[in-house]
Amino acid sequence: MVLNYIWIAFFIVAFLIAIIKLFFLGDTEVFSLIMQSTFDNAKTGFELSLYLTGVMTLWLGLMRVGEKGGMVNILARWLGPFFSKLFPDIPKNHPVTGSIMMNLASNMLGLDNAATPLGLKAMDQLQELNSNKEKASNPMIMFLVLNTSGLTLIPISVMVYRAQLGAADPSDIFLPILLSTFFSTIAGIVSVSFFQKINLLNKVMLLYLGGFTLLISGAIYYFLNIPREQVSMVSSLASNIILFTVIISFIVLALRKRVNVYEAFIDGAKDGFGIAIKIIPYLVAILVAIGVFRVSGAMDFLTDGFKYFFTWLGVNTDFVDALPTAFMKPLSGGAARGVMIETMKTFGVDSFAGRLSCTFQGATDTTFYIVALYFGSVGITKTRYAITCGLIADLVGILAAIFIAYIFF
Secondary structure (H helix, E strand, C coil), rough: CCCHHHHHHHHHHHHHHHHHHHHHHHCHHHHHHHHHHHHHHHHHHHHHHHHHCCCCCCCCHHHHHHHHHCCHHHHHHHHHHHHHHHCCCCCCCCCHHHCCCCCCCHHHHCHHHHHHHHHHHHHHHHHHHCCCCCCCCCCHHHHHHHHCCCCCCCCCHHHHHHCCCCCCCCHHHHHHHHHHHHHHHHHHHHHHHHHHCCCCCCCHHHHHHHHHHHHHHHHHHHCCCCCCHHHHEEEEEEEHHHHHHHHHHHHHHHHCCCCCHHHHHHHHHHHHHHHHHCCCCHHHHHHHHHHHHHHHHHHHHHHHHHHHHHCCCCCHHHHHHCCCCCCCCCHHHHHHHHHHHHHHHHHCCCHHHHHHHHHHHHCCCCHHHHHHHHHCCCCCCCCCCCHHHHHHHHHHHHHHEEEEEEECC
């Protein structure tokens, strides 16, 4: 529903601005440019979707190997003590604990197809524990905000789009996204814990949160203290080593469990093919709408306003061209993805704005969509502070992405 309103708004605003340009500014080419953009972006959307067929097939095949090898279960075991402290209202050894951990572990590995059903199952089990069936319980809100914060270890889809658009190194946004999504997740946990009065200073929480924070802080400190010309090279090298190590670990785990690696890969790859084909109409629709919005000048009005404001404050404005992706992300993943692609096409896939828009895309998740999907599935109408905490996580993720992008790019 949100995407429907956004899509219509893009066209209506673009039409009104084009009319103003034609009759008040004498711009006789504006409608010609709009129509040319419409056809060009329809072609781009189709070509991107076709390219997705190969790359999504590859990555979802590898992810299925990892899933069969037990990587999701390993992550769930590692995170078990931590999440038991985050959900004190859930009875010990309740089945929902497993569903929650499996959902979050699947999200971290980029297994969206597995994460969503597991998330819906977890929400249904949480509703069974809920005394007020119309009002979100504390565990429901914590679970939902952990999903909206978008913690992802492997941002597959973002790397795929960068590869399709000709990035010199599609994985160079891997570490910036990982760092940004860490901060958004921490912000989500802290904000919900504040409302629920969860003690974050006990030994288990300090061990996990402190350990992760020291690791991330160390990474940021390291990149701040090496020569700037080495940042991109070291980041790219580290990203590629980590990613290939993950792939090898998936294969080794599968071999240990005597999984037929080839058959598991083919099984997952089939899902990748189906997803790539299904996304064609959605990608074409949103790219055309965003292209019309940008060519009409509406996007320039938006970004120029922010540039003027931040220039007045004396702040560097290089990040402003990527802000539309950040604005769209809490509302609609499809719209944010389209704006990200349009930004890379307009400013260059390896430009600062292009890379930052990709970091925005991976740093957080679609708060309003997730709230509607998960709470709607169990009939929750009173969301309490869930949206507030979700948006706090989004804001922190966006600010972190800007700061980290200036370090890396």
